[in-house]
Amino acid sequence: MKTVGIVCFRNDLRLADNLALAAAVQDCDFVLPIFIWEAKDSWAEGGASRWWLHHSLCEFSRSLKELGAKLIIAKGNFKSTLLPLTSELKATRVYWNRRYDPFGRREDAEAEKALQATGVLVKSFNSSLLHEPHLVLTKSGGPFKVFTPFWNNCSTRIDIEDIKRPPRSITPPEAAIASLSVGDLALEPKIDWASGIRAVWSPGEKGASEQLEVFIDEMLEHYQYGRDIPSTDQVSRLSPHLHFGEIGPRQVWLAINKACVGASKSSELRKSADIYLKEIGWREFAHHVLFHFSDTADTPLHAKFKSFPWRKDDMQLKAWQKGQTGYPIVDAGMRQLWQTGWMHNRVRMIVASFLTKHLLISWHEGSRWFWDTLVDADLANNTLGWQWASGCGADAAPYFRIFNPELQGEKFDPDGTYVRRWCPELNKLPSKWIHKPWKAPKDVLESAGVELAVNYPEPLVDHAFARVRALAALDSIKSRD
DNA sequence: TGAAATGTTGGGGCG
DNA sequence: ACGCCCCAACATTTC
Numbered sequence: 454m455k456t457v458g459i460v461c462f463r464n465d466l467r468l469a470d471n472l473a474l475a476a477a478v479q480d481c482d483f484v485l486p487i488f489i490w491e492a493k494d495s496w497a498e499g500g501a502s503r504w505w506l507h508h509s510l511c512e513f514s515r516s517l518k519e520l521g522a523k524l525i526i527a528k529g530n531f532k533s534t535l536l537p538l539t540s541e542l543k544a545t546r547v548y549w550n551r552r553y554d555p556f557g558r559r560e561d562a563e564a565e566k567a568l569q570a571t572g573v574l575v576k577s578f579n580s581s582l583l584h585e586p587h588l589v590l591t592k593s594g595g596p597f598k599v600f601t602p603f604w605n606n607c608s609t610r611i612d613i614e615d616i617k618r619p620p621r622s623i624t625p626p627e628a629a630i631a632s633l634s635v636g637d638l639a640l641e642p643k644i645d646w647a648s649g650i651r652a653v654w655s656p657g658e659k660g661a662s663e664q665l666e667v668f669i670d671e672m673l674e675h676y677q678y679g680r681d682i683p684s685t686d687q688v689s690r691l692s693p694h695l696h697f698g699e700i701g702p703r704q705v706w707l708a709i710n711k712a713c714v715g716a717s718k719s720s721e722l723r724k725s726a727d728i729y730l731k732e733i734g735w736r737e738f739a740h741h742v743l744f745h746f747s748d749t750a751d752t753p754l755h756a757k758f759k760s761f762p763w764r765k766d767d768m769q770l771k772a773w774q775k776g777q778t779g780y781p782i783v784d785a786g787m788r789q790l791w792q793t794g795w796m797h798n799r800v801r802m803i804v805a806s807f808l809t810k811h812l813l814i815s816w817h818e819g820s821r822w823f824w825d826t827l828v829d830a831d832l833a834n835n836t837l838g839w840q841w842a843s844g845c846g847a848d849a850a851p852y853f854r855i856f857n858p859e860l861q862g863e864k865f866d867p868d869g870t871y872v873r874r875w876c877p878e879l880n881k882l883p884s885k886w887i888h889k890p891w892k893a894p895k896d897v898l899e900s901a902g903v904e905l906a907v908n909y910p911e912p913l914v915d916h917a918f919a920r921v922r923a924l925a926a927l928d929s930i931k932s933r934d
Numbered sequence: 935t936g937a938a939a940t941g942t943t944g945g946g947g948c949g
Numbered sequence: 950a951c952g953c954c955c956c957a958a959c960a961t962t963t964c
Contacts, residue, residue, distance in 0.1 A: 681935090802935065850936085854964095855936070856936065856937085920964090924964060927964095936964105937964085941959105942958100942961090943958085944957095944958090948952105948955105
């Protein structure tokens with residue numbers, strides 16, 4: 454009797470280092486790859502993510518075809534799509550890589566139970582994290598809530614020797630299985646707003662590995678300094694590829710360490726590599742925190758923040774979203790996000806601090822906006838980042854840490870290259886004033902063609918005022934746990 | 935993975 | 950020569 458297996462793909466759209474796929478190909482005579490587009494109650498993929506997913510699925514489907522298989526596309530509930538398919542195919546095995554987000558865990562658990570009840574063997578694997586979240590615990594048995602001890606605990610026991618290579622070929626079942634096309638999922642925007650995104654990204658496994666290679670060859674050595682200069686993009690830009698599983702953290706880990714072979718511990722390359730791997734560690738940490746505290750996407754980890762006096766101000770929220778706050782570094786970041794689906798991490802921290810501390814608008818508004826506009830929107834990373842920046846989450850920045858957007862701009866974009874790129878109306882301002890046009894002398898503004906409140910806004914709030922207001926608001930919830 | 939306020943120090947101008 | 954003051958420059962603390 455020949456064995457038929459089904460491999461379910463989700464955010465693991467790659468052939469290499471894909472444990473579920475590798476096991477299915479090894480165990481089964483016939484393998485059916487399927488992608489099920491599930492309807493989600495909340496946190497359904499945003500516009501930019503959907504654009505990415507469309508193209509990633511097209512790429513993945515193409516590369517499966519080269520191995521002889523056809524990616525089946527279906528739409529619906531995970532369990533109730535899978536169950537009839539197993540009986541139709543007489544499949545006795547189902548494979549997938551485990552999900553660790555609340556929705557995914559729930560759906561997978563239900564499907565596993567139902568499949569097992571019908572005698573189907575379910576085999577699941579970890580292809581998206583370096584560790585199983587339930588295996589990284591403090592001495593007292595609880596999850597870590599602070600990054601450094603977390604990373605000290607688990608970065609030292611990562612031992613990756615080799616990764617699974619892509620299968621040479623896949624033999625599909627003989628029966629013809631109905632499938633939608635990728636286009637039928639209607640993931641692409643109806644009006645084409647994605648040109649700016651298209652120009653800078655290549656979704657898919659090939660794009661991911663090329664990006665990793667470029668990062669290692671051209672940027673890794675000076676990453677420790679370059680990573681903070683947003684005009685240079687000396688960063689990996691792997692986040693969307695990692696989110697959709699076009700590359701996995703094990704592959705990144707191995708490649709970075711291979712690039713350091715022969716480099717001494719104190720070399721700049723090795724130092725930079727460790728700082729970069731620590732960012733992979735933050736990704737890991739975020740996923741573990743969401744695993745252990747599964748309501749944090751909607752609820753602050755620190756309970757006292759439930760009573761924080763957030764302001765509701767749609768005008769100011771819109772100004773922030775559109776990059777019209779009057780603080781150039783903030784506006785540049787928000788426009789980069791809108792136009793390219795991505796923002797440099799240094800600038801993410803600045804704009805998040807600005808929304809939650811200067812405007813006192815809830816981190817929920819920020820995480821929702823990022824969710825819709827980022828190509829790398831990831832529930833775990835997005836949640837941790839916003840809770841961290843606003844002070845209510847794991848390893849939160851102390852509440853008094855309020856970024857001064859003027860100083861941050863001058864420190865990390867000293868000649869204003871980043872601001873000039875995304876706020877062209879400020880292009881002619883001298884560097885001295887590029888991060889504080891409201892302070893510039895009249896004649897300087899005039900000769901640069903900048904008219905405050907006409908072609909570039911006045912600051913939405915005064916920094917000194919906003920700082921005092923934020924401190925007072927934070928003081929009002931002090932020790933109210 | 936801050937910034938502002940406050941404290942300390944030491945060189946130089948000046949009577 | 951000496952003390953006094955000013956104020957960068959740097960360090961510490963506070964928010």
